[in-house]
Amino acid sequence: MVEEFAPGAYRLTESDRDGVVVANGVELSAAAAGHLISGIVRRADRQLEGRKALVDSASFLLDPATDASGRLTLRRRFLSFGRGEGDVIEQWRTWRLEPVSTVRLSATQVDDLTALRDSQHFAHGDLAGARVRGGVLRTNRVGSKSLQRVDCSGMYSLPPAAWRRLVEKGWAYIVGGQVEDGAAVRISAAGLVALALRDHRTSTTSPQGWHKSADSSDAGTRASGVVGMWRKGGRIYDGTSFVVCSGRCFSGRLLDTRALAQSEARAHRAEMIALALGAGGQQAQAAGARARAVAGGVKSPGAAWS
Numbered sequence: 326m327v328e329e330f331a332p333g334a335y336r337l338t339e340s341d342r343d344g345v346v347v348a349n350g351v352e353l354s355a356a357a358a359g360h361l362i363s364g365i366v367r368r369a370d371r372q373l374e375g376r377k378a379l380v381d382s383a384s385f386l387l388d389p390a391t392d393a394s395g396r397l398t399l400r401r402r403f404l405s406f407g408r409g410e411g412d413v414i415e416q417w418r419t420w421r422l423e424p425v426s427t428v429r430l431s432a433t434q435v436d437d438l439t440a441l442r443d444s445q446h447f448a449h450g451d452l453a454g455a456r457v458r459g460g461v462l463r464t465n466r467v468g469s470k471s472l473q474r475v476d477c478s479g480m481y482s483l484p485p486a487a488w489r490r491l492v493e494k495g496w497a498y499i500v501g502g503q504v505e506d507g508a509a510v511r512i513s514a515a516g517l518v519a520l521a522l523r524d525h526r527t528s529t530t531s532p533q534g535w536h537k538s539a540d541s542s543d544a545g546t547r548a549s550g551v552v553g554m555w556r557k558g559g560r561i562y563d564g565t566s567f568v569v570c571s572g573r574c575f576s577g578r579l580l581d582t583r584a585l586a587q588s589e590a591r592a593h594r595a596e597m598i599a600l601a602l603g604a605g606g607q608q609a610q611a612a613g614a615r616a617r618a619v620a621g622g623v624k625s626p627g628a629a630w631s
Contacts, residue, residue, distance in 0.1 A: 331502035334358050334495025334515050335397075335422040342403050342416040355498035355513035358422060362387070362514050362602060365399045365420075370605040387608065389598035391591040391616050395428040395518045396421065426494040428519045434491065437483050438520055441497055441512040444477035448509070459511035460488075462504065475510045483510075491516070514602060521601040526571040527590035532583055533563040568593070592617035 333352030341347050353361070369385040390396035399420040407414045430438070445456040460477040475483040483491075488510060491497035496516035500509040512520075566586035567577040570593060580586040595616035599609035 328504040329502055330489075330492060330499055330504050331356065332493055332495065333425050334498070334513055335424055338421040338423070340417075340419040340421075342418050352425070353422070354502070355492075355495050355515065356500070356502070359498075359514045361420065362397065362399065362422075365401070366599075366602055366604050366608070369608050373605065373607045373611070386615075387599055387602065387604060387612055388615060389518065389595050389602075389612065391594045393428055393522060395424045395515060395522065397514075397518070398422075424495060424515050424518075426496070426515070428515075428522055430496075430519055430523055433487070434496070435520065435523060437487055437491060438496060438512055438516045440477040440479070440481045440483070441475075441491075441510065442517065442520070444479070444481070446476070446478070446509070457509060459500070459509045462488075462499070462506060462508045462510055464506045473504065473506075517601040518598055521598045522594070524572045525574065525594055525597040527593055528569050529583055529586040529590060530567040530569075532566050535560050535562050572597075588617045 331354045334355035335353045335358045337348055337351045337353050337358075338346065339348040339351075365385050365387055369387060372385060384400075384402035386398075386400040386402075388398040388400070390398070399422070401418045403416045403418065405414045405416070406412065441460055444460045445458060446461045448455065448457045460475040460483065463474055463476050465472050465474060473485050475488045477483070488497065492499065492510075494515075496513055496519055497510055498513050500511060564582050565579055566583040567579055568586040568589045569575075569577050570590075574593065574597075578586075578589060580589055592613035596609045596613035599612040600606075604612070
């Protein structure tokens, strides 16, 4: 008997255009969540490219939460005429996806997910066919036991306990949901988000604040810094803060205040998560701009505009 193995990856809260919650806490499998996310991402890219600008007035938005939660908010905008002349009503359908597992990866899990993300294999073992994404489930006999491993490109394989743990956490999934020889195993949207959050950890530095200038007459503080070389004595204020990314996307970006540095960090994380989920550069930059403007990266949509 073939084992069914498709645990939930996200908890879905869905609000309709009128604000009514039509689904609350519904578990979605990794495959179902991936289908929903990729659909919004593709439509948003098409709209930004202008292909549907004249025939489709709806907007499609992907807003990743910029903390370590891994939450995603998907939105679609609907426009309709209001009661007054020239009024247009703006309504949103919203999907909020909360991962079922805490986004915390071990070094081995990072290696396993990276291998699944970058791996390709021949579907059904047909060497003349096209290569498809992900690893492939293989049954190996070790003595009297049968062990199912996931083979990936680059002579990399995941042992049974490792790939099952990834699927249980919602970071990977089996295409078709059945544990059988030759089944494709792919990294999920939750796994892509988890890798992006791990690869792009950001931090900001504390401002120096009030301090003696470098040219102060006080010998004990004369060499305390290089800010204020033009000032003769007294105390000066330095509120600048650096933002740094662990992925070395920038070694250090200097902002005028720490609040600005924190908003830049939010924007960078949102942009990297959007790119990891397959968004185009323009869509990722737009997600970053929304995250920069509002803490958490998601701005409450308005009820109407004219």
